[in-house]
Amino acid sequence: MTAGQTVRLPSVDRILGDAVCLDLIVRHGRVQTLACARAVLAELRTAMLAGAVCEEGASIAAIAAQMDERLQAQSRSPLRAVFNLTGTVLHTNLGRALLPDAAVQAVVEALQWPMNLEFDLETGKRGDRDDLVEELLRELTGAEAATIVNNNAAAVLLMLNTLAQGREVIVSRGELVEIGGAFRIPDVMTRAGAVLREVGSTNRTHLADYANGVNADTALLMKVHCSNYAITGFTKSVELDELVPLAAQHGVPTAVDLGSGTLVDLAQYGLPHETTVRETIEAGADLVTFSGDKLLGGPQCGVIVGRADLIAKIKRNPLKRALRVGKLTLAALEPVLRLYRAPDLLAERLTTLRLLTRPAAAMRAQAEILLPLLQGALGASYVVTAEAMRSQIGSGALPVDQLPSFGLAIRSAPASRVSNPLGALEQRLRALPCPVIGRIGQDTLWLDLRCLEAAHEAAFIGQLGELRA
Incomplete structure (x- = not known):
């Protein structure tokens, strides 16, 4: 602005009467558009x-252009779809398991229609929401x-609070795990009102350690899956059948927290073996807890299966209502179990x-297609x-095992x-319309293509041009 020059700002009414702003009102509503106009004018003054x-x-x-940009930013959800090219399939920070099509369609229907969540269609009376998946x-x-709660931590909490409040639960020191988010088994036990009785040592626990720990206050013997680490070398643990x-x-x-939990032997698909829930039940566990959104491949939830009398007690606990799942979770879980x-x-x-068993050859062919496109977008x-x-499988499943993969190294x-x-x-990759999440290590930015399926490849390619800008 030159000396003596006066710049006049238009009135709010003139701004809102502009064709662009009329379109903003249609898209965002008059209240938001008006507030945005006033904010922009205040900053200009x-x-x-x-x-x-x-x-x-x-x-x-x-001014209208500024308003359009701001209103678009305000209307953009903070929860956004991303490309997971980290190489971790079940990535906790990226939402873990992706739902199969059958589950997605079931959730859409549950969003749009009333459902018989707790209504028995046969008798016309109130039902139990767990019945929707218990038979499966x-x-x-x-x-x-079986019974369902909102995650596996809740499953462990509810089980301990029901069966061991004010009493002791015996756990090997080598199984007192801490997983992501500072979730620790000892802390959950304390919150559940149970008393932790540690036996054995960090690397070696014997059956005699458990036997010596049992007393009149013992409520449970518990095993915890070491889901995110492995102890090697001079080690000893007590197997469930012992x-x-x-x-x-x-x-x-006897209670077993399997953590991730799988319903099938992964070895038949060429993956490392992970103890299944059925194997754990057949080995004699009275209760087993596991997650729904890890190896099972379903929505976030915690599953407790086992003896009918113990499950009945757990379901009568008032905390069950606080920890129960809603219709969307059950709508997603049931078709996943049917698969x-x-x-x-x-x-x-x-x-x-499907992602865990994706052939490395398919990812290699995909990398060769994408390489010149990405190189052209990044320049010299x-x-x-x-x-x-x-x-990596991720989310506490098979912590040591890795899968051969292929991708782009930058x-x-x-x-x-x-x-x-x-x-x-x-x-810059995270700032793309659909953010691309990779990982940096060894002076390299790695984009692992395991989770970039063919259906999303065109969308990935379509936004590479924005990297040039």
Whole structure:
């Protein structure tokens, strides 16, 4: 703004009468649009006092453009779809398991219609929401009964509060795990009102340690799956088939927290073996808890299966109502469980298993297609190569085992003048319309293609042009 030049701001009425703003009102409502216009004008008045506003910047067109940008940003959900190219299939921070199509359609229907959540269509009376999936869980696990809560931590909490409040629960020191988010088994026990009795040592626990720990206050013998770490070397743990007779001898139940929990032997699909829920029940566990959104491949929930009398007690606990799941979770879980009735089709239809069993050759072919496109978008500051990688299952499942994978490795070009080139590129990838999440290590930005299925490849390619800008 030159000396003596006066810049006049348009009135709110003139701004709202502009064609662009009329369209904003249609899309965002008059209240939001009006508030945005006033906010932009207030900022322009402040800038005018500093002489930082020119006539063009105070035009209705410029103001309307600012308003459009702000209102779009305000209406954008903070929960957004992303491309998971981290190499971790069940990524806790990215929502873990992706639902198969059958579950997605069931959730859409449940969103749009009233459902018989707690209504028995046969008798016309009030029903139990657990009945919607209990029969399937009994069939797939061999358990007598089942109940569902909102996650596995809740399942453990509810089980302990019901059966061991004010009494002792015996756990090996080597199984007192802490998983993501500082979730610790000892802390959950304390909140549940149970008393932790540690036995054995960190690396070695014997059956005699459990036997010596049992007393009149013992309520449960408990085993916890070491889901996110492995102890190697001079180790010893007590297997479930050893522990069950000891528990029976003293008349106390045996509980197993499987953590991730799988319903099928993954070895038949070429994956490392993970103890199944059925194997745990058949080994004599009275109760088993596990997650729904990990290896099972369903929605977030916690499942408790086991003896009918113990499940009945758990369901009578007032905390069960506080921890129960809603119709959307059950609508998603039931069709996922039904897929397990056809194990020969499971690797094709269950999204989690399909990603875990994706051939490295398919990812290699995909990498060769994407390499020149990504290199062209990044320019001479970076060098992109197609390379073999190692994927992780993630979320507390098989912590040591990795899967052969393939993807794109991005390194800074020797002549690059970009400051912190990999960090800057990672930020640019996260700023794309559909953010791309990779991982940095060994002076390389790795984009593992295991989770980039063919159906989403075009969308990934379509936004690469924005990296040039």
